[in-house]
Amino acid sequence: MFDPSYDSFDYSDPSPTLDDARVLLKRVWGHADFRGLQxxxxxxxxxxRHVMAVLPTGGGKSVCYQIPAILRPGVGLVVSPxxxxxxxxxxxxxxxxxAAARLDSGMTxxxxxxxxxxxxxxxLDLLYVSPEGLAAGSMLERLSELQISLIAIDEAHCVSQWGHDFRPDYRTLGKLAEVFPRVPRIAVTATADARTREDILASLHLQDAKVFxxxxxxxxxxLNAERKIxxxxxxxxxxxxxxxxxxxxxxxxVYCxxxxxxxxxxQELRNNGVNAISYHAGFDNRERDVRLDRFLNEEDAVMVATIAFGMGVDKPDVRYVIHADPPGSLEAYWQEVGRAGRDGEPAEGITLFGPSDIAWSLRRLEGRPMAEEVKRVQIRKVRQLFAMLDGATCRPQAVRRYFGEAIAEPCGGCDICGDPPxxxxxxxxxxxxxxxxxxxxxxxxxxxVxxxxIGKSKDNAAWxxxxxxxxxxxxxxxxxxRDVFDHLMFEGLLVEEATDGYPIIKLGEPDAVRGVYRGERDVRVKRPPAREVIEKPRKNIGRNLPAETxxxxxxxxxxxLRNWRRDRAKEQGVPPYVIFQDKTLVEIAVQEPRDFNDLGRINGVGAGKLERYGQAVLDALRQIA
Known part of the structure; x- marks a missing residue:
């Protein structure tokens, strides 16, 4: 009989040091030192010891568990959604x-x-599994027969009912604490407010974990946002x-x-010469995989998708995320715009929004089965997102303060900072x-209304x-x-409900409405009231990348080098950025290394890639010298 608390492995070996980790970082990843809180x-x-780490998208979360998994005895178990x-x-x-592998339902x-x-x-150094796979059959029993170096729970916000992407299968991951009581566990995510973090710790039995x-x-x-016309x-x-x-x-x-x-x-984008691909849950799994592969492998591809696309897409050279329709919370917003610029190079997040969007978001919440307390929290999250989009505060500053960074300063680069409304x-x-x-x-x-x-009665009825x-x-x-009504809807002072297919305006939160009546609530609206608004001429707000200058x-x-990379990626059936990211190719092109020693000193060229691709890169450079 499988005993979920049985653990026969010896974890008393001396712990690897941070110096060991730095050597491994340089040898495998080609980076000289860690950044941030890594x-x-x-x-x-x-x-x-157990850890919960909330690190920004592109902040190197995976390295935080991959390096210890390699250095500690045994195989690192990674739960990925x-x-x-x-x-x-x-x-x-x-x-x-x-040495890494995965177990998923698509394998023979x-x-x-x-x-x-x-x-x-x-x-194996690392083994990736899904939460659904972990709960199925005898996987836990088979895993208990292995020496596990650590357990990493990626995208840990999925465990919380207060988060933006709750997944019930994640709630079962707390049992890992019982099955592997002596194995350190790490929960990582890029988006979790204080309440969500508390829920993650409780659900995963990580109350004694150190939180970063x-x-x-x-x-x-x-970041930019535009009111829809x-x-x-x-x-x-x-x-x-x-x-x-x-x-x-x-x-x-582009999110729709x-x-x-x-x-x-x-289709409209394709009609205008754009290499656009649509992606949503209406396609079967195989078709979605084909479309995802196209996006990952084609360097100019634009993915037009619902929220069915996104989490798990690690393409570093996405240069912009456009929300044709905004998401339902600041967590979802930050997660989705964060898919741009993961390589650290300039990128953009542009959101188009309007009052019909907030009405749609609220109607969608009403149709979901959830506890009333949870629903109230999610409604508040919708309001907070639209208040940020319609507000006059620096956008990154507003997001950072939402996540608890009280000392966040204006960024100086968003549309609000560049042209204060x-x-x-x-x-x-x-x-x-x-x-x-x-x-x-x-x-x-x-x-x-x-x-x-303005005194324009449709029928001049006396009443x-x-x-x-x-x-x-x-x-x-x-x-x-219209601007005033939009703002009141974004603030929750008015709500729009569909009655027989016709949108009706009603009063919103009673306490907030009373606060306005009493003059206790500050209401400030963008755009001057004394003149009609004249739309500003459009301009290209994209910033140049290093490769473009x-x-x-x-x-x-x-x-x-990009052409060489594209050919190698096609031969291996992998995305080009898996071989080398653009920023690494830029540095190679600038430095023009002459030998293996020079090439090995470039950021992003680890020992494995130097051995595998070094001679080919040097040959490619010599051919155009």
Whole structure:
């Protein structure tokens, strides 16, 4: 009988040191030293203690468990949510000479048997599994027969019902504490607020873990948000096409809220010469895999996707993420825009938003089965996202403060910092708008209420013209009132509900509404009320990459190296960035190494890749010298 608390392995060997870890970092990954909190996290886990690490996207979370797994005796067990993520990380590790494997449902029986054989023989450093696979059959029992060096739970926010991507299978991972009581465990994620972190610790039985929370700053990521024009789908699609076409030959991701929207927008982009691929849950697994492979391997590909795409995609050279439809929380927003610029080079996150989007997000929450307390929290998260998008505060600063960084300063690079918006005190207009909605019995849409405020009655009915709110808003233009109503909806002071297919405006949170009536709540709205808003001319806000500013001869070497990389990637059936990232190729092109010693000193060229590709890289450089 399998005893879940049985552990016969000796974990008393001396712990590896941080110096050992640095040597391994240089030999395998080609980096001279750790960054951020990596060294602190690695030190803790190598000493055999539990850890939770919240590190920014692109901050090297995987290294925090991969290095201790290699240095500690046994095999490191990594629980990962998606096959795509497991495949990507395993292939990258193999390229670096690390013995890694995965177990997933897409493998044949012979392939799975070979992995188990290597694990039993001690021939693996890391083994990746899914939470669903871990709970199925006899996997836990078979794993208990191995010496496990550590257990890493990747994308740990999935365990929390307060997070943005809750997955029930993650809630079962707490049993790992019982099955492997002496094995250090590490939970890692890029997005978790204080409440979510507490839930992760409790659910995974990591109450005694040391918690590391790095800054959420992404200085290479330029954030922008634009209010949609009249909520028109056609206008939104046209704007997305314009934004993508302003960034030619760059890989990007465009998020849409629906499958039909993905297919339609991808086709529109293709009509404009863009290598666009649609991706959503309407495709079967095989078709999604084909489309994902195209995106990973084609350097100018633009993925147009629903939220079915994203987590587990480790493509480092995504240069922009555009939200044609915004997500439902700041956690989801930060996770999704964080897929741009993972290589540390300049990238952009651009979000298009409008009042219909927040109404859609709230309706979607209402249709989900969840406890009322959880629903209230998720509704608040929706409001906080749209308050940031519509606000006048530096966007990265607002996000960082949301995650608990009280001392976050303005970034200086987002659209708010670059062109600070004008705001006006809208307390009185807000009071008028709320009163009009209330006097009209919460029975009409926004256009009808605005007409009422400016004294434009549809039928001049006596009951309406006699109301105290009729015509009290003539001092504000129609567009000005639209801005006020949008802001009140983003703040939760008004809500839009569909009644017989027709959107009705109603009062929002009672306490907040009372605060406005009493003058206790500050209401500031962007755009001056005294004039109609004239749309600013569009401009290309993309920032140049280092590769785009290279001298002619250096650019020629870089292009030759990319062509060489593309051919090798095609031969091996792996994404090009798994061989070398663009930033490494740029440095090679600039430094123009003459021998193995020179090449080995370049950041990102580890011993495994030097041995495997060194001569070919030097030959490619000589051919264009």
């Amino acid at each position: 060294a602190d996290v690695i030190t803790e886990i190598m000493a055999g 998606l096959i795509a993520l497991m495949t990507d990380q395993v292939e990258a590790l193999k390229q670096q000479g690390v 029986a012979d392939e799975r048997s070979a992995v188990w054989r290597d694990a039993r023989n001690g021939d 929370v790095d800054s959420f700053a992404r200085p290479n990521l330029q 009249n909520g028109s789908r056609a206008r939104t699609d046209a704007r997305v096409v314009e934004l993508v076409c302003e960034r030619p030959r760059r890989s990007g991701v 809220g629906s499958r039909d929207g993905c297919d339609r927008l991808a 004008q705001t006006f005190d809208a307390l009185v207009p807000a009071q008028k708008a709320l009163a009009a909605v209330q006097r009209l019995g919460e029975r009409f849409g926004r256009t009808r 605005v007409d009422h405020l 309406e013209t006699s109301l105290s709110t009729f015509g009290i808003g003539k001092d504000l233009s129609i567009l000005g009132w 290279l001298d002619t001869d250096v650019r020629a070497r870089f292009d030759a």
